[in-house]
Amino acid sequence: MNKTQQHIDPILIPILEQVSDPEIPVLSIMDMGVVRSALIINGVVEVEITPTYSGCPAMDVIGDDIEKALKNANYDSRIDLILHPAWTTDWITPIGRKALEEYGIAPPLEADADKEVLLNGKRLINCTNCRSQNTRLVSQFGSTACKALFKCEDCQEPFDYFKCL
Amino acid sequence: MKENLYNYILGIADNSLILGQRMGELCGHGPSLETDIACTNISLDLLGQVRSYFQYAVKIAGDDRTEDDIAMLRKERDYKNVLLVEQPNLNFAYTIGRQFLFDVYHLAFLAELQKSKDLTLSAIANKCIKEVSYHERFSSDWVKRLGDGTSESKEKIQEAINDLWTYTDELFHQTKADKAMVLESVGVDVTKLKEDYYKRVKDLLEEATLKIPDSKWFQKGGKEGIHSEHLGYLLTDLQYMQRTYPNMEW
Numbered sequence: 001m002n003k004t005q006q007h008i009d010p011i012l013i014p015i016l017e018q019v020s021d022p023e024i025p026v027l028s029i030m031d032m033g034v035v036r037s038a039l040i041i042n043g044v045v046e047v048e049i050t051p052t053y054s055g056c057p058a059m060d061v062i063g064d065d066i067e068k069a070l071k072n073a074n075y076d077s078r079i080d081l082i083l084h085p086a087w088t089t090d091w092i093t094p095i096g097r098k099a100l101e102e103y104g105i106a107p108p109l110e111a112d113a114d115k116e117v118l119l120n121g122k123r124l125i126n127c128t129n130c131r132s133q134n135t136r137l138v139s140q141f142g143s144t145a146c147k148a149l150f151k152c153e154d155c156q157e158p159f160d161y162f163k164c165l
Numbered sequence: 166m167k168e169n170l171y172n173y174i175l176g177i178a179d180n181s182l183i184l185g186q187r188m189g190e191l192c193g194h195g196p197s198l199e200t201d202i203a204c205t206n207i208s209l210d211l212l213g214q215v216r217s218y219f220q221y222a223v224k225i226a227g228d229d230r231t232e233d234d235i236a237m238l239r240k241e242r243d244y245k246n247v248l249l250v251e252q253p254n255l256n257f258a259y260t261i262g263r264q265f266l267f268d269v270y271h272l273a274f275l276a277e278l279q280k281s282k283d284l285t286l287s288a289i290a291n292k293c294i295k296e297v298s299y300h301e302r303f304s305s306d307w308v309k310r311l312g313d314g315t316s317e318s319k320e321k322i323q324e325a326i327n328d329l330w331t332y333t334d335e336l337f338h339q340t341k342a343d344k345a346m347v348l349e350s351v352g353v354d355v356t357k358l359k360e361d362y363y364k365r366v367k368d369l370l371e372e373a374t375l376k377i378p379d380s381k382w383f384q385k386g387g388k389e390g391i392h393s394e395h396l397g398y399l400l401t402d403l404q405y406m407q408r409t410y411p412n413m414e415w
Contacts, residue, residue: 031300048233051213051292052384053209053210053212053213053296054210054213054214054216054217054292054296055209055211055212055213055214055216068283082284082288083288083289083292084284084288084292085288085289086288086291086292087292088293104252118302119302119306138199139199139200139202139203140203140204140299140301140302140303141199141202141206141299142206145204145206145209145210145213145296149199149202163299165295
């Protein structure tokens with residue numbers, strides 16, 4: 001179990017698993033690792049979430065969606081955004097990584113490999129379409145703050161890579 | 166209210182706010198789709214960071230002001246950003262030169278701010294530094310590409326660096342709030358970042374086959390609210406919605 005999920009009341013897990021990132025609907029917020037704690041205190045669910053990227057507009061939506069999901073399960077809730085410790089891509093669960101890849105977003109590599117790919121043009125990322133590693137960085141910044149843009153030189157398909165953070 | 170802490174936070178945040186606005190101006194105007202997206206992503210990161218700072222500043226102020234008030238409703242003289250970040254996007258080389266000269270500073274600054282005794286500031290720094298290291302990679306990569314590119318790209322980036330050089334020294338000036346916060350081990354002593362900053366910048370300029378400007382004349386004033394003529398125009402864009410439709414919310 002990773003660091004973000006250490007203080008989550010097991011009763012709440014199925015509810016929180018219904019909430020996903022609006023930009024990446026296949027990825028539940030639990031698998032993304034943004035929920036740091038969720039506890040029922042005096043009948044109110046207190047949830048702490050940590051932002052992925054500072055400017056990520058999805059965070060506001062995620063907060064609202066958590067509130068709605070809990071409301072549907074008859075819980076009142078309070079959502080707090082906390083910054084420390086900072087979110088890292090290491091907190092994405094294996095299930096989450098698989099979901100990303102199937103959705104067409106290559107999951108983050110280890111930090112060192114990530115640097116090699118983004119800075120030195122190493123070809124280490126598997127194309128999400130044909131699995132080839134003959135992939136080229138197009139831009140360090142992609143369609144959202146968390147992604148870089150790649151292209152596969154074998155099947156020629158462009159795809160996103162979830163940057164290591 | 167802790168006046169010095171409040172002003173200190175605004176001093177940090179305003180740099181990101183104004184630079185974020187400048188980069189945001191390129192939305193739909195970048196020289197290529199990829200660079201356009203990169204510039205706006207950097208803008209978004211900076212704006213997100215600003216929100217963390219302003220949300221904290223609002224808590225310190227403890228009155229009814231909101232983060233939007235701080236961002237949108239101050240007068241020009243109340244903005245504490247350095248002159249460098251308000252300089253206009255004259256061309257892509259200027260945009261990159263400005264970003265590079267700021268990113269190198271920003272990265273070193275955040276590395277130190279992580280050690281702040283103020284836990285909120287250190288947490289924000291800890292979060293931001295990951296994003297800013299991507300910014301610095303992007304801008305330094307482009308300085309090298311332009312410098313070591315065609316004769317035209319080289320000329321343009323050299324001109325941008327030469328012109329913007331005059332704004333670099335101000336990064337290391339201390340305001341009253343800066344000094345007070347350094348004494349409390351909350352703030353970063355920017356004077357100590359200067360040597361490494363110029364070394365890193367010079368190394369990279371050399372790598373980019375560019376000349377290091379030798380001008381000894383430096384502009385200052387932004388941190389005290391004395392801005393160049395460009396900030397007013399920027400603020401009219403930035404503040405337009407709140408000034409036209411007061412208290413508007415999305």
